Amino acid sequence: MGYEWDFTVVLRDFDLLLLGLLNTLKVTGLALLFGVPLGLTLALLRLYGNWLVRIPVGLVIEFLRSTPPIAQLFWFFFALPILVGVEMDPFKASVLTFSLQSSAFFAEVFRGGIVSIDRGQWDAAKALGMSRNETLQRIILPQAVKRMIPAFLERAIELMKTTTLVGTISYADLLYEANSIAQSSYRTLEVFTVAAAMYFVVIFACSVAVQLLEARLTRPDESARH
Amino acid sequence: MEHVWDFSALLNNKQLLLIGLRNTLILAAVCLGLGLFFGMLVGAARYSKKPLLYWPSTVFVEVFRNTPVLVQIMWFFFAFPIISPFDIDAFSAATLGLTLNTTAFSSEIYRAGIRSIERGQWEAGKALGMSYGEQLRRVILPQAVQRMLPAFMNRAVELLKMTSLASVIAYPELMYQAKIISTIEFNPIEMYTSVALMFFAIVFPLALLVQRFELKHKAR
Numbered sequence: 044m045g046y047e048w049d050f051t052v053v054l055r056d057f058d059l060l061l062l063g064l065l066n067t068l069k070v071t072g073l074a075l076l077f078g079v080p081l082g083l084t085l086a087l088l089r090l091y092g093n094w095l096v097r098i099p100v101g102l103v104i105e106f107l108r109s110t111p112p113i114a115q116l117f118w119f120f121f122a123l124p125i126l127v128g129v130e131m132d133p134f135k136a137s138v139l140t141f142s143l144q145s146s147a148f149f150a151e152v153f154r155g156g157i158v159s160i161d162r163g164q165w166d167a168a169k170a171l172g173m174s175r176n177e178t179l180q181r182i183i184l185p186q187a188v189k190r191m192i193p194a195f196l197e198r199a200i201e202l203m204k205t206t207t208l209v210g211t212i213s214y215a216d217l218l219y220e221a222n223s224i225a226q227s228s229y230r231t232l233e234v235f236t237v238a239a240a241m242y243f244v245v246i247f248a249c250s251v252a253v254q255l256l257e258a259r260l261t262r263p264d265e266s267a268r269h
Numbered sequence: 270m271e272h273v274w275d276f277s278a279l280l281n282n283k284q285l286l287l288i289g290l291r292n293t294l295i296l297a298a299v300c301l302g303l304g305l306f307f308g309m310l311v312g313a314a315r316y317s318k319k320p321l322l323y324w325p326s327t328v329f330v331e332v333f334r335n336t337p338v339l340v341q342i343m344w345f346f347f348a349f350p351i352i353s354p355f356d357i358d359a360f361s362a363a364t365l366g367l368t369l370n371t372t373a374f375s376s377e378i379y380r381a382g383i384r385s386i387e388r389g390q391w392e393a394g395k396a397l398g399m400s401y402g403e404q405l406r407r408v409i410l411p412q413a414v415q416r417m418l419p420a421f422m423n424r425a426v427e428l429l430k431m432t433s434l435a436s437v438i439a440y441p442e443l444m445y446q447a448k449i450i451s452t453i454e455f456n457p458i459e460m461y462t463s464v465a466l467m468f469f470a471i472v473f474p475l476a477l478l479v480q481r482f483e484l485k486h487k488a489r
Contacts, residue, residue: 111433
């Protein structure tokens with residue numbers, strides 16, 4: 044096929060793409076900032092709350108995990124403002140959706156980590172006269188968090204990939220910028236390919252970093268167990 | 270502000286929603302079938318020691334695992350037709366994106382599953398005079414598939430959710446139909462709530478099944 048590639052448009056508007064990437068990172072970062080503490084809270088409520096708390100919290104987590112993020116985003120952007128009469132803009136809706144969506148997944152990571160800690164650790168803490176909260180704070184969580192780091196970072200990478208949805212409600216992330224440059228310049232192939240490459244560079248770098256970290260983390264842990 | 274819930278518009282557009290539901294399920298089934306099949310081939314290629322098989326399959330897997338699936342779908346819809354010799358409609362673009370994405374992720378499941386089977390099983394197959402392909406097909410895969418089942422079902426769960434992205438390129442699946450109906454009927458609250466509930470009704474039972482399978486495997 045005699046298609047002539049022409050990247051001048053991409054080069055001319057590269058700063059727009061970079062700006063979009065920055066917005067992608069901004070939404071991801073803020074969603075992490077809110078999603079992680081919320082996830083920990085949800086996990087603790089699901090594990091240690093009484094049934095009146097446990098069941099609704101479990102339902103919320105499962106609901107957020109079992110529905111498509113785009114449905115959630117549209118709900119928070121189009122439905123919620125009418126329902127409760129708040130002002131909503133694409134940025135707020137994006138941060139809200141992805142904080143909640145990721146918190147459900149982080150809750151499961153936290154829960155898995157906490158559950159994986161040996162029962163004996165609880166008993167030992169109790170023997171030292173610690174309360175449940177003290178045991179969680181001083182004994183269980185520090186160990187659990189260490190084990191959770193890889194799963195946690197993988198979720199963060201997933202989150203970054205999922206934020207590409209924000210373009211559908213016109214928040215100017217990388218994909219949204221790429222789309223608008225492509226539609227106005229007709230250089231669709233070049234623009235989308237470069238945007239995909241930019242995503243790849245960022246996400247692949249993160250994945251490799253996670254793998255390296257994982258390799259470093261598992262080794263001392265293995266030896267400590269024997 | 271008091272909102273009065275009114276689902277009547279939903280019932281009036283029942284037909285549209287059913288079409289959407291059908292298209293969602295078709296897209297998911299097609300991509301799952303193709304993705305698991307090609308995933309097996311790519312997984313086997315990544316297990317190979319031949320560089321001509323190993324490197325292209327590895328690059329493919331890394332590219333598709335490390336880019337957002339929406340970017341893949343949009344690339345196939347907007348960019349690919351320019352160099353493609355045949356026409357690409359929304360369904361083919363969504364199928365291409367989702368199938369290749371599922372291929373990449375499931376190939377890793379196959380690879381891990383095959384690796385988890387003891388070396389001795391290969392040797393036993395070889396001792397019986399089986400070729401590499403026969404060892405894989407008759408001895409390794411039947412055992413590995415059982416271990417891989419929860420992971421495959423997880424992929425199905427993810428895939429079902431991902432089909433909603435096809436709405437972005439105007440493939441009339443559930444999410445897209447909801448968008449259309451909500452603009453005609455001005456009922457985003459009822460519409461998006463019901464569509465989320467419909468997805469939940471499909472995906473959650475599957476997710477529960479995965480959890481049960483995983484527990485069973487841990488207990489073993």
